[in-house]
Amino acid sequence: MRRVAHLGDGRWWDAEAACWRSARGKRITPKGDFILKSVRTTYVVLACAHLDHDPGNSMPGNLAALCQRCHMIHDAAEHRWQRWWNVFRQRAIRDLYEDPRVTRERCAR
Template sequence: MPIRPENRWLYPIDWQQLSHSVRFTRAGARCERCARPHRRRVAHLGDGRWWDAGAACWRSDRGKRVAIKGGFTLAAVRMTYVVLACAHLDHDPGNNAPANLKALCQRCHMLHDAAEHRWQRWWNVYRRRGIRDLYEDPRITRARLASR
């Protein structure tokens, strides 16, 4: 995931090398949670199960081999392009200990950061409402709501 410009100063100068080391040297260019390969198109069912073409088997969202029971419709299969990112497990960009960093694909990274993203969404709405309350005339806002 790209680093926001306002958060760039939180990361060390050698972040590119550190991230590369975690993603490719330690993880072997595979997600450390689900084992999806970096820069490959992967067929998946949307619930975490994906087709591992190298091993010719279906894998779970944790990278374990699974048997598909009951089958599935071909329309349920989707393709996605996998890109690895280096994630901070404690969400602190200042903590760059090897045990705190993990190579995750975009799906696993989004699942890992879901609570943080929900909080950020709430904070943005809260902040915008506060700014609106400071600068907008409440009579205009009430009139606008009444006209809907």
């Protein structure tokens, strides 16, 4: 865990290289003036990400150490799909086991 200075939009200060970095880690020069007070610090914790989104595949080539922000961005599509699947599955179960007449009556109220 390490404290890192950032601008809140993905740009962060790399203390070791003494330069600003973009959200993708490239060296940048921040455009425009920013007030030093707007620079915030936050604790950054590394998380282990499965690059193919399969937790069963823990081969070293499939793992990457990402900060929490980058890990969430990497997994965003998988999380969207998982939310859709959970809703779809719940509706399918409800369709199998509930009486459709009761559901229609409840909706009519």
